[in-house]
Amino acid sequence: MIRPFEDKVKRIEDDIAANHNKLHTLIDAFRTLSKTDEKVAGILKKFNLL
Secondary structure, three states, rough: OHHHHHHHHHHHHHHHHHHHHHHHHHHHHHHHHHHHOHHHHHHHOOOOOO
């Protein structure tokens, strides 16, 4: 009964780990863009990413 849940959680953890670097790179790109675009800066601040 618990095993299918554990398998699903493991797959989700693996997906997150695989995409962590892509996500970090994307956030860095938005931070760079926020230096010249106030709208992007506002969005990043709203989500505490800046």
